[in-house]
Amino acid sequence: MSFQxxxxxxxxxTGKTPADFRTLAASKGYANAKGLLPGIKAGDIVAxxxxxxxxxxxxxxxxxxxLKGMKKEGDR
Incomplete structure (x- = not known):
């Protein structure tokens, strides 16, 4: 299965787009435009x-x- x-x-x-998840993660203090904030672990996001x-x-x-910027929309 491709990333997309x-x-x-x-x-x-969920009805949520990738942009929605970026916004939600930022509002919860997990990430910003550059990626995950310091001290935030993948497990925090997964939970x-x-x-x-x-x-x-x-x-x-x-x-x-x-959120980490490792993948982007459209990636295979």
Missing amino acids: AYLDNIQTK WLKQDFELGHGHAMAIVAL
Whole structure:
């Protein structure tokens, strides 16, 4: 499955776009435009996404990769 397919599946399940998750992560103090804030671990983001959006681990990690800037929309 491509990275974009993960993002598409997440949007279908949650109704949230990647930009929405960036905004939500920033409002929760997890990230900014440059990536995750110091001291924030992937596990913090995964726990939030599992609790609030009922995402599985793989889909939550896709959002982590997006927030870290490791992957971007359209990546395979």
